[in-house]
Amino acid sequence: MAAAPPPAPCSWADLAADHLYEVLARVPCPVDRHRARLVCRAWRAAAAFDPPAKPPPLPRALPWLLLPAPYPDPDGATRAVCCVLSGCRVHHHLAVTPPGARCFGSHNGAWLFLHFRDTASHLLVNVRTGVVHHCLPGVLGNKLVALAAALSSLPREGDARCVAAAIVANVEAPRQPSVLLWRVGAQRLRGAVQSVGVRVGLGVDVEDIVYHRRAFHLLTRDGHIVVCKPTVLQNGDLGADQALRPFLPSARRDHRFVRARYLVVSRGELLMVVRFTPQRPNQPTNEFKVFRVIEQQNSGDKAHIDNAEDGGNFAVQYQWSSWSELDTLGGRMLFVGHGCSRSHEVDQYPGFKAGIYFLDDGDFYDAAVIFGDANVRQYPFSDNGRWSEGHVQRCFPRSDPSDHSAPVWLLP
Incomplete structure (x- = not known):
């Protein structure tokens, strides 16, 4: 048969x-x-x-990691997209233009802040639609460079309510930053720029910026926060109210090397994420700690400090706050990066675990990288990964160093 x-x-x-x-x-x-x-x-x-x-x-898409592409595509794109939702694989058919730019922040809707060193220009670009906004033309030049930036809202055609703020450093004094605020797409720049000094004695270096509760919050290296709230002056120009929000020093001394600090808005409150390496700055990341704000019930009076060197006037609160360490992430997925940190709820993404995804963004004030010659500028891409349940996992593809930009999260 x-x-x-x-x-x-x-x-x-x-x-x-x-x-x-x-x-x-x-x-x-x-x-x-x-x-x-x-x-x-x-x-x-x-x-x-x-x-x-x-x-x-x-659920909304998780942030994409932009990696340097090994070879530019026919359109000149030099960045490949690595997707967490796709198992940290590279979407080879997606590439981001324009080439040769340093990323210094991003916003929801595929907006990127880009700095072109050759032309000393700073742009806000939507990589999906191609819309371009110039960042402070005639203000930022060869001497001033933006290190990180944030937006108050999505830029919309004909809407002057969108305000941007950037941490700006001078090539001759990179560790003496200032903050510039401007209206995105504002045609009239006179009066649209408000320069804000941040050196008031309680923390010199500003490490990160985020928009929260109608104000820009800037985190200093000592864990204090400078609050810059955009205002509208009587003549319609842009202004800003500034206040220093001091934080009590931690009673616990930690002798590990702090690689970076980030601000993240999560569940309606500010979190500070601290990134550690073992002892030396060039070692890979090995741990994170996350802190939330605890208000202290002290006097709420304020004092104004005039900073003659910077020309700034600050309202300093006598009411000190403190940072309280979280025992767990509480079901959060945090994506941290200067000017591009975001928080997501893990229960909306089946198969995922609570953790912190991080970038190899290096020293925020590395003058040799930001301002150095082409032969000196090298942005490493080896210390990217995920920290979860007390361990670091190198979940992203390993990439060669870049000579124009540190990694950044693209927020689709």
């Missing part, structure tokens, strides 16, 4: 559209879902399928 012929191989095209839709609905990365539509007609039909019972909306 002849053997029965083998069954015909199954094909995805033989499955019903609603079954394929169920598969697509469980693919967390939107780029992977879009690519699946290109496979064949059956997948395209599944993507267009309208189920009777609407599934819950998918």
